[in-house]
Amino acid sequence: MDLSYSPEYEAFRAEVRGFLEANRSRAPGHGGNGLTWQKLLIESGYAARTIPREYGGFGGEPDILKSRIIAEEFARAQLSPGLGGQGISMLVPTLLEVGSEDQKRQFIGPTLRGEMLWCQGYSEPNAGSDLAALATKGVLEGDHWVINGQKIWTSTAHLADWIFCLVRTEPDAPKHEGISFLLFDMKTPGIEIRPLVDMTGAANFNEVFFTDVRVPAHQIVGRRGEGWKVANAILRHERGSLADPNVMQSRLNALIDLMKAETLDGNRVIDNPVYRDRLMTIQGRVQALRCNDLRLLSAAVNRQSAPLAGMVVKLQGTELRHELEGFAIDVLGELGLLYGDTPRLRGGGSWQRDYMYFLGLIIGGGTSQIQKNIIAERGLDMPREPKLAKA
Amino acid sequence: MEFGLSEEQVMLQDALARFLSGTGGLERTRAFAAGKDRRAPEVLQGLAELGVTGLIIPEVHGGVGLSLLDAALAAEQLGRFVAPAPFAATAVMAPLALIKAGDAGQQATWLPRLASGAVVAGVALSEITGARDGAGVEARDGRLYGRAQFVVDYESDLYIVADRARGLYLVAADAPGLTRTDFRTIDATRPTGELVLDGVAAEPLKADDSAAALRAMIDAGRVMLAADTLGAAQEMLDHAVAYAKGRVQFGRPIASFQAVKHMCAEMAAALEPCRSLVWYAGHALDHLPEEASLMACHAKAHLSEVGTFVARTATEVHGGMGFTDLVGLHYWFKRIGFNRQVLGGPQAVRAEAAALQGLAA
Structure with a gap:
């Protein structure tokens, strides 16, 4: 057990801090522009750090601790850590792993620089938790795939330039082996996007309809029928990233500030022992998840495994965050009901918004119930539900 | 940066587990509970031979000179095997009191005898x-x-x-x-x-500052009880999973029913981060003085809550058998209940956690 960083890493931390101090005025929100900031971060090795230079990255050696230090220092300085989104977080790692050389050269650079925005075409109305049941059809006609079907929960589809999409291309194969992973331009004729307004009032998602959409045959990642494997290579990564305990810590700090500032019958809410007990309960749980995160970081650095510790992050993290936001609403009482453009609004309505948004995340990215199946079956080695006999 | 157990620490846990299962495990605990003797001398003797009674006592006083995290790992094993043995006070809190507040004579008189198990x-x-x-x-x-x-x-x-x-x-x-x-x-x-x-x-x-020594004793005692609960709760979860795999109803193992699976997954999801919390709190006792008291409070309160949840849920997974003396799960259930109240129940400890951060009125 040694929680200190070696001098090499302390020096690196100082370097990152120096960079952030010197360049604060170039960051978005401080006078700078998002795309030029991203370019600067890549050149300096603070974004796309381990992605090879020839594909538009910085070309650094993978170093989990340095990545962590960068994330911590950007959070501490409250400056943008560069562009995110599903293209950068999901497609780029996928292409690096299984993409062709041409695909890597064509797509990774523009995606990293923010010139190409992606959306993810996975879920369908009848393929949610049972994603492999997806039915959007792709038929090879000459040198084009012809695609028909519907996707749902497609965030940023209305903004995206391209989509990475799971399509059933082998209708006679078993369901996990009949899917292919295709890339195509969202301006291709035959694509219709309908915004899906969610309970927060925002259109965070879309429905996307495909009618005879023609996609060049070579825009497939991996081979025909390998799409499930390709997609799964990185799904676990998405799950963990939905529940970062360090973000939770800053939200908890905001909650404590709120309880110090708000009054009930003239007394600060923090001085009420009932509310305070609940705060401390939540703080204890946040601490447990932060320690769990430290264990996962250390396991990754030292090439050890802590599978169960990783499997519980999405379930525990999203449930706790939803509870934390809900408690903040209780702290505010009637004031917690205010939402939208209204007098006496607190925190820009963020407590209600995140309370609802995190219910969405409890469901999205593998529901809590699916997470429990994973923990039980893969973590505790309990048997799967027997398959129903075909009628 | 390393947040995990060393090889020596894993060996310590394994050695202790071998010894405690070898002393008869649950049968020894049953005999102790049923008997009139309020001490189990052969268990204490075995712990002394393994160095557990002298774990944190400096070598000059006949101990092993290990850390409070090591002590927490030992406490975890004692909870896992519901061992009828003194530990939190005799091996941790009392030595800490002597080390931090005793004079040379008091240390020389008592520490070697505590280390050897001659005195409890x-x-x-x-x-x-x-x-x-x-x-x-x-x-x-x-x-x-x-x-x-x-x-x-x-x-x-x-x-x-x-x-x-x-x-x-x-x-x-x-x-x-x-x-x-x-x-x-x-x-x-x-x-x-x-x-x-x-x-x-x-x-x-x-x-001069016995109040600081008292604080250190309470912090360490709380982490030991939290670790004891961690071991006891992990054992109950393991029992529940094993039972569910073997118990057949409606023509299939009940472990294949989602209702049962989800109970086990909820236990595992709550308990797994507790392991890291106990490690951190144990480490903080020796190395992070500004955080030690607060993390001890959180470990004690959080493990009490998760332990209570696991104790109840693991019993329920066993169905009617979980309620019986025959299976004996209640020894763990009660041990977790004991750990919850001693040295401050969760509400009291959380109130202290708030006060430590200057949040109390």
């Missing part, structure tokens, strides 16, 4: 972590008066008693004026009781 020491400070029934101890003219309840490791030869002014005193179990009254609690593995002190001649621990 209990700790009487329940009035500092929450006085009930008006209990409390006062010191007047070098003598102690009053009552101390729920002594940790009560079946002892020596007590370390805290008075209301947060002074620490050594009291021999056979000191004139000391009356002991045995209690029976739900947890038969850890006898407790009360001390009535009527002008007992007591030797003060002489350090």
Whole structure:
């Protein structure tokens, strides 16, 4: 057990801090522009750090601790850590792993620089938790795939330039082996996007309809029928990233500030022992998840495994965050009901918004119930539900 | 950066697990619970031979000189095997009191005997972590008066008693004026009781800052109880999963029903991060002085809540058998219940956590 960083890493931390101090005025929100900031971060090795230079990255050696230090220092300085989104977080790692050389050269650079925005075409109305049941059809006609079907929960589809999409291309194969992973331009004729307004009032998602959409045959990642494997290579990564305990810590700090500032019958809410007990309960749980995160970081650095510790992050993290936001609403009482453009609004309505948004995340990215199946079956080695006999 | 156990620490856990399962495990615990003896000398002897009684005592005093995290790992194993053995007070809190507040003579007299297991020491400070029934101890003219309840490791030869002014005193179990009254609690593995002190001649621990030593004792004691609960709860979860895999109803193992699977997954999801919390809190006791008290409070309170949830849910997974003495799950259930209340229940400990951060009114 040694929680200190070696001098090499302390020096690196100082370097990152120096960079952030010197360049604060170039960051978005401080006078700078998002795309030029991203370019600067890549050149300096603070974004796309381990992605090879020839594909538009910085070309650094993978170093989990340095990545962590960068994330911590950007959070501490409250400056943008560069562009995110599903293209950068999901497609780029996928292409690096299984993409062709041409695909890597064509797509990774523009995606990293923010010139190409992606959306993810996975879920369908009848393929949610049972994603492999997806039915959007792709038929090879000459040198084009012809695609028909519907996707749902497609965030940023209305903004995206391209989509990475799971399509059933082998209708006679078993369901996990009949899917292919295709890339195509969202301006291709035959694509219709309908915004899906969610309970927060925002259109965070879309429905996307495909009618005879023609996609060049070579825009497939991996081979025909390998799409499930390709997609799964990185799904676990998405799950963990939905529940970062360090973000939770800053939200908890905001909650404590709120309880110090708000009054009930003239007394600060923090001085009420009932509310305070609940705060401390939540703080204890946040601490447990932060320690769990430290264990996962250390396991990754030292090439050890802590599978169960990783499997519980999405379930525990999203449930706790939803509870934390809900408690903040209780702290505010009637004031917690205010939402939208209204007098006496607190925190820009963020407590209600995140309370609802995190219910969405409890469901999205593998529901809590699916997470429990994973923990039980893969973590505790309990048997799967027997398959129903075909009628 | 390494947040994990060393090879030596894993070996310590394995050695202790081998010894505790070899002493008869649950059968030994049953015999202890049913018998009249309030000590299990052969278990204590075995722990002494493994170095567990002297784990944190410096080598110059006959101990092993390991850390409080190592002690927490030992406590976890004791909870896992519901071992009928004193530990939190005699192996951790009492040595800490002597190390931090004792003079050279007191250390030389008592630490080697604690390390060897020749002397068992209990700790009487329940009035500092929450006085009930008006209990409390006062010191007047070098003598102690009053009552101390729920002594940790009560079946002892020596007590370390805290008075209301947060002074620490050594009291021999056979000191004139000391009356002991045995209690029976739900947890038969850890006898407790009360001390009535009527002008007992007591030797003060002489350090200038006994309040700091008392704080360190409470912090460490809480982490030990949290670790004990971690081990007990993990064992209950393991039992529940194994039972569910073997128990067939409606023509299939009940482990294949999602209702049962999800109960087990919820236990695992709540418990797994607790392991890291206990490690961190144990590490903080020795290395992170600014965080130690707060993390000890969080570990104690959070493990109490998760332990209670696991104790109840694991019992439920066993169906009716979980409720019986035959399966014996209740020993773990009760041990977790005991750990929850001693040295401050979760509400009291959380109130302290808030005060430590300057959040209390």
